Amino acid sequence: MERMKELIVLLNKAAYAYYQEDKEIMSDHEYDILYDELLELEKDTNTILANSPTQKVGYTVMSNLTKIKHEVPILSLDKTKEIEKLKSFLEEQKGILSWKLDGLTIVLTYQKGELVQAVTRGNGTVGEDVTHNAKVFQNIPLKIPYQNELVIRGEGIIPFSEFKKINDSLEEGESYKNPRNLCSGSVRQLNSEIAAKRKIFFYAFTLAKAEGINFKDSKIKQLEWLSQMGFTVVEHYEVTENTVEEIVQKFQKSVEKNNFASDGLVLTYDSISYSDGLGTTSKFPKDSIAFKWADEMAETTLLNVIWNTSRTGLMNPIAVFEPVELEGSTVSRASVHNVSMIEKLKLGIGDKIKVYKANMIIPQIAENLTQKNDIEIPKHCFVCGGETEVRALKDGKALYCTNPNCQAQRIRSLCHFVSRDAMNIEGLSEETLKKFVEKEFIKDYTDIFCLEQYQDNIKSMEGFGKRSYEKLIESIQKSKIVALPNFIYALGINHVGLSNAKLLCKNFKYDLEEIKKAKEEELVEIEGFGEIIAHSIYQYFHHEKDMELLGRALQYITFMEPEEMEEEEKLHLHQLSFVITGDLKQFANRKELQQKIEYLGGKVTNSVTKKTTCLINNDTTSNSSKNKKAKELNIPILDENEFVEKYLSIPEM
Numbered sequence: 001m002e003r004m005k006e007l008i009v010l011l012n013k014a015a016y017a018y019y020q021e022d023k024e025i026m027s028d029h030e031y032d033i034l035y036d037e038l039l040e041l042e043k044d045t046n047t048i049l050a051n052s053p054t055q056k057v058g059y060t061v062m063s064n065l066t067k068i069k070h071e072v073p074i075l076s077l078d079k080t081k082e083i084e085k086l087k088s089f090l091e092e093q094k095g096i097l098s099w100k101l102d103g104l105t106i107v108l109t110y111q112k113g114e115l116v117q118a119v120t121r122g123n124g125t126v127g128e129d130v131t132h133n134a135k136v137f138q139n140i141p142l143k144i145p146y147q148n149e150l151v152i153r154g155e156g157i158i159p160f161s162e163f164k165k166i167n168d169s170l171e172e173g174e175s176y177k178n179p180r181n182l183c184s185g186s187v188r189q190l191n192s193e194i195a196a197k198r199k200i201f202f203y204a205f206t207l208a209k210a211e212g213i214n215f216k217d218s219k220i221k222q223l224e225w226l227s228q229m230g231f232t233v234v235e236h237y238e239v240t241e242n243t244v245e246e247i248v249q250k251f252q253k254s255v256e257k258n259n260f261a262s263d264g265l266v267l268t269y270d271s272i273s274y275s276d277g278l279g280t281t282s283k284f285p286k287d288s289i290a291f292k293w294a295d296e297m298a299e300t301t302l303l304n305v306i307w308n309t310s311r312t313g314l315m316n317p318i319a320v321f322e323p324v325e326l327e328g329s330t331v332s333r334a335s336v337h338n339v340s341m342i343e344k345l346k347l348g349i350g351d352k353i354k355v356y357k358a359n360m361i362i363p364q365i366a367e368n369l370t371q372k373n374d375i376e377i378p379k380h381c382f383v384c385g386g387e388t389e390v391r392a393l394k395d396g397k398a399l400y401c402t403n404p405n406c407q408a409q410r411i412r413s414l415c416h417f418v419s420r421d422a423m424n425i426e427g428l429s430e431e432t433l434k435k436f437v438e439k440e441f442i443k444d445y446t447d448i449f450c451l452e453q454y455q456d457n458i459k460s461m462e463g464f465g466k467r468s469y470e471k472l473i474e475s476i477q478k479s480k481i482v483a484l485p486n487f488i489y490a491l492g493i494n495h496v497g498l499s500n501a502k503l504l505c506k507n508f509k510y511d512l513e514e515i516k517k518a519k520e521e522e523l524v525e526i527e528g529f530g531e532i533i534a535h536s537i538y539q540y541f542h543h544e545k546d547m548e549l550l551g552r553a554l555q556y557i558t559f560m561e562p563e564e565m566e567e568e569e570k571l572h573l574h575q576l577s578f579v580i581t582g583d584l585k586q587f588a589n590r591k592e593l594q595q596k597i598e599y600l601g602g603k604v605t606n607s608v609t610k611k612t613t614c615l616i617n618n619d620t621t622s623n624s625s626k627n628k629k630a631k632e633l634n635i636p637i638l639d640e641n642e643f644v645e646k647y648l649s650i651p652e653m
Helices: 002-020 028-045 083-090 160-169 179-187 192-197 219-228 244-257 272-278 339-345 407-418 430-438 445-459 466-479 484-490 498-507 512-517 531-540 544-553 562-570 590-599 625-632 640-647
Strands: 067-069 095-101 104-111 114-120 126-128 150-157 201-210 236-239 262-269 288-291 298-309 314-326 329-335 352-358 362-368 388-393 396-401 577-580 603-605 614-616
Touching: 002 028, 028 352, 083 244, 083 262, 083 288, 095 201, 095 219, 095 244, 104 179, 104 201, 114 126, 150 179, 160 179, 179 192, 192 498, 201 219, 219 236, 219 272, 236 244, 244 262, 262 272, 314 339, 314 352, 329 352, 329 362, 339 396, 407 430, 407 445, 407 484, 445 466, 445 544, 484 498, 577 590, 590 603, 614 625, 614 640
Parallel strands: 577 603, 577 614
Antiparallel strands: 067 126, 095 236, 095 262, 104 114, 104 150, 150 201, 262 288, 298 314, 298 352, 314 329, 314 396, 352 362, 388 396
């Protein structure tokens, strides 16, 4: 009984963190093990305690969004890791096997052909109204031909590619652990501007209500009809008892190639009438079951724990172990997240550990079999030798380098300052910045605006010359006229990403002096802010060294007028970067196309980099150096027609 109570506390704490705070305090693997243990104890004792997660769906909704009660409760699914269970579930029935997408379940309601409501799953009984955000999803139809009431369920997801882009633009401490948490945090924003900029997609998986349509007693027909209405439906296949194993294997081969997260499959009966006749238990529908792949475990030996120092001083521990094969690839490293995780796993060099890939993708340590517990937390930073300290954060203890002049911090801080969403200075790669720092051309970010004094030195450096130098200085000059939110984001204030910088500026009417004078109690009142962000901003603008640097920077900076900035952001190609090569047909020459792109807010560069939006080349299959570079960096190569259709399908100048 005591163990049951302990498990209920642990699992409910994890559920609260997952559903209400958009963070994880334990992996899915750990949660499943503890959940199954509790389920077995309840069966053995024939006792179910109040507040048991086996009797609830999700967690109590707590947010400022409007609460909406679901007409029909959204239950979770019973689950299995055994294919034989899927076969016995089907018996003589025909079924549908589809992805179990790992995002945020949303219910859409249409009336008279228009989207009128979008509600999150919430706790299964009561969800949150997120209609304002659903309307800015990438692929939700706002109008459909069907005029009666339509209710469908689906999953909101953010692809891995977008997840990486968004996380790269966020501060440490503000970044998300996985696409599911990012999607949940984005969909539940009060400000739809944030959701609009994060490419959220909706995949329909269940038609709950649509009167007057003959679906011939088939859920597959329902999905086909939804597709005809303009909805993107989850990938699915018809299966029988004899074919389900083959289709499971087909899905399994796709997992690592997918651009979206999934945590298994869903099997449901195709027959609508048969499903309706089964009813539900208090927690699960009887017509569907979830299948989770048994995590492929490998036992290996821990060789080392290395610590990478970030630009904020956070030192991230990485476990290095003897290479093992998992899910078709060789892995030898896994993030251990923080000091708390090292202590929890009781790690030691030479330990026998079990590793797996979470959702068949991300390497994780599942268990430490020998628990030597002798990993020493470094007392000095491996980059600069400065002293370290352990700090308590919201998700556990973390190690920080305390030396503000640590080169790792300085280089990464400078990289952030010149990045696209910050000051957008081209020509200052991480390697170039390292060289400039080593030669003491740059000691802090204000020195970037004074590089002209080192003209001869820079021109004589390897990889530089007159042309490279002139392009760099031109880019620096352009950067001196900047939008205030981008400048504040460039400063690298902890927990302040670009979206928060924009909210901050709008709240204080784009007046930097007012922002500098703001009190914490004023900052915490800004919609979307909390005590941590407010404190971080206040501390920054009341730190003597930071204010000294800011004062120097303002000698060179001119801020755009808010109206000018907002107009620029409305431009069709704002902040997109293109490279043009080869002969053109629709345009007289490259210069004409370049002028068109720049007129619409975009920019044209000569070389393909990871910042390039796409390469424009009518010979998309050529082996030119630009094509090769684009392929190497996974940059799209579009011919002229494709480019015009995708980016210029707006009224002519």
